[in-house]
Amino acid sequence: MLCSGTSALCGTCFVRTRRPVCSNHSTTLDPLLAMSSFMTYEVKKVSSTQVAYAPSRRGDNFHAPSPLSDIFLPGKDSSSLPSNEGINFDAYEDIPVESKGREVPPPVSSFFEMDLGSHLELNIKQCGYKLPTPVQKHAMPIIMAGRDLMACAQTGSGKTAAFCLPIIAGIHKGQDGFRGRRGARSGAASPVALIICPTRELVSQIHDEVKKYANRTTVRVAVAYGGVPIYQQLRSLQEGVDILVATPGRLVDLIDRAKVSLQNVKYLTLDEADRMLDMGFEPQIRKIIEETDMPPSRNRQTMLFSATFPSEIKRLAADFLSNYVYLTVGKVGSSTDLITQKVVDVSNMDKKKHLIDILRSQSMNAAHEVKPLTLVFVQTKRGADLLERFLYQNGFPATSIHGDRSQREREQALSSFKRGSISIMIATDVASRGIDVPNVAHVINYDFPKNIDSYVHRIGRTGRAGKSGLATAFFDHTNQSMAMELADVMEETKQEVPGWLLRFGPRNGNGRRNSNKTDLQFGTRNGRRYSDKTDLQFGPRNGRRYSDKTDLQFGSRNGRRYSDKTDLQFGPRNGRRHSDVTDMWGI
Numbered sequence: 001m002l003c004s005g006t007s008a009l010c011g012t013c014f015v016r017t018r019r020p021v022c023s024n025h026s027t028t029l030d031p032l033l034a035m036s037s038f039m040t041y042e043v044k045k046v047s048s049t050q051v052a053y054a055p056s057r058r059g060d061n062f063h064a065p066s067p068l069s070d071i072f073l074p075g076k077d078s079s080s081l082p083s084n085e086g087i088n089f090d091a092y093e094d095i096p097v098e099s100k101g102r103e104v105p106p107p108v109s110s111f112f113e114m115d116l117g118s119h120l121e122l123n124i125k126q127c128g129y130k131l132p133t134p135v136q137k138h139a140m141p142i143i144m145a146g147r148d149l150m151a152c153a154q155t156g157s158g159k160t161a162a163f164c165l166p167i168i169a170g171i172h173k174g175q176d177g178f179r180g181r182r183g184a185r186s187g188a189a190s191p192v193a194l195i196i197c198p199t200r201e202l203v204s205q206i207h208d209e210v211k212k213y214a215n216r217t218t219v220r221v222a223v224a225y226g227g228v229p230i231y232q233q234l235r236s237l238q239e240g241v242d243i244l245v246a247t248p249g250r251l252v253d254l255i256d257r258a259k260v261s262l263q264n265v266k267y268l269t270l271d272e273a274d275r276m277l278d279m280g281f282e283p284q285i286r287k288i289i290e291e292t293d294m295p296p297s298r299n300r301q302t303m304l305f306s307a308t309f310p311s312e313i314k315r316l317a318a319d320f321l322s323n324y325v326y327l328t329v330g331k332v333g334s335s336t337d338l339i340t341q342k343v344v345d346v347s348n349m350d351k352k353k354h355l356i357d358i359l360r361s362q363s364m365n366a367a368h369e370v371k372p373l374t375l376v377f378v379q380t381k382r383g384a385d386l387l388e389r390f391l392y393q394n395g396f397p398a399t400s401i402h403g404d405r406s407q408r409e410r411e412q413a414l415s416s417f418k419r420g421s422i423s424i425m426i427a428t429d430v431a432s433r434g435i436d437v438p439n440v441a442h443v444i445n446y447d448f449p450k451n452i453d454s455y456v457h458r459i460g461r462t463g464r465a466g467k468s469g470l471a472t473a474f475f476d477h478t479n480q481s482m483a484m485e486l487a488d489v490m491e492e493t494k495q496e497v498p499g500w501l502l503r504f505g506p507r508n509g510n511g512r513r514n515s516n517k518t519d520l521q522f523g524t525r526n527g528r529r530y531s532d533k534t535d536l537q538f539g540p541r542n543g544r545r546y547s548d549k550t551d552l553q554f555g556s557r558n559g560r561r562y563s564d565k566t567d568l569q570f571g572p573r574n575g576r577r578h579s580d581v582t583d584m585w586g587i
């Protein structure tokens, strides 16, 4: 007997079914497919009174972990949709958009108002994208008009397509002109578009997206990132490439080996540009842009994208962009109110127990044995390993992703998490940016991050593409310095800020973010962090950021050391560890 309906595939009869559990084959429904429709179901909150909390040992001052009351469950009646059609565009309706610059091209309201070409239009339909998201509505016409762009938009709001689609359309249209440039006579690959981003996983993800959007066109895409043997990448470069997606370190290596020439670059995109600066990649980025054969800014189009834009990024923009538009969608550096944020006062000693409580109640509440995908962020690689082991010992199999795992292990971890075969992933900040796992239901900040931008990106792994999500942060006095910035982000996104969090510091001490509108407009998180504007404009970062221990543990950030790429970036340190800035960073 066949299932009826239109959404997930039944594991036995392979016919689409409307519900995550097929009534005829409930035991055989492929749990991975069922998982994919999890978050598109009606969001139903379970009252906290329905859930038994583990008794607290901390008395009245203890703030019970509320995540148990906010687990999202699939509703009974709503029909599931392929995940991209489940996008809640109402969620974006009131979003403030600001664009600054000369003669900014007007936004569009549909993908088909732009001359993307029939192949791309079909691919967009096949991706299930019915309408452009706000950042796409505004950014795409700007890029299509040939303008430089610095764009800041919330996590999960479709920035990747916003820059990929116009680039692919542009290359596809001018294909005849470029085709001859593939694999230059010198043997060096000569891409027309270069997309640089901070992590290998992000490179790989953008590569997959480009392939999807460029389906049926002759646009070729290749990747370059460390941690895997270079010859595979060389082979694919030799076949010719239009779009190269790369991490800065491996790209410099390829340029030095004369395997890549940038002389034909027409489109340059820096995705998560602020993160690359944070990771100490500025010397490599400057080398790539200023010291190679890449055309000068007036002869190429340059785009910077991120959800957070600290002031340092203005230096880059001033140096690399010309006559650019500065587009902000939503509040700069803030999160989205699609994500319910909870902050729980938990001491270091109690964290493990609280995590187990949360996971246990999640699996108790999970409908039809479909476990919600839960991403747990920790600060260190060792912490990730320890927590993974602890969870395993307590009946919660988890996987982990961090800089000490081989690239293969990292890819396997991510893919089993994406497929839902393992529903818990422990991660360091290596997975905090850009990674798009559409159905992450819950992000837990087990260790609170050292800066608020990191918090914004971490929680942004849930609540993507218009869907709801839940983020829980464990917080105690050791995170005190982050209290006000956290309260700000929560307030901006209409979250309930617990009174105890506010008691950690004065509301308007330290020249806080909200008190400095001018800074905010240009992407500064707060007065305290970038209080010395002059310093920031011209050079190194302020004292506070340098004081982040984890930032500095693995090496100084000065240009000299990082510019010695052979030592630090490309040479494997030992059999297991590999070349990656995440090693230096300890994440």
Ligand SMILES: Nc1ncnc2c1ncn2[C@@H]1O[C@H](COP(=O)(O)OP(=O)(O)OP(=O)(O)O)[C@@H](O)[C@H]1O
Binding pocket: 084, 085, 087, 128, 129, 130, 131, 132, 133, 136, 153, 154, 155, 156, 157, 158, 159, 160, 161, 306, 307, 433, 434, 435, 436, 438, 460, 461, 464, 465
């Ligand atoms: N127009 C659209 N309609 C529906 N879904 C979309 C649309 N555009 C993008 N998406 C989907 O939204 C999800 C998030 O997109 P993307 O990863 O580009 O977000 P992002 O803004 O780059 O996030 P982050 O800041 O975390 O990197 C992806 O799964 C993507 O396929």
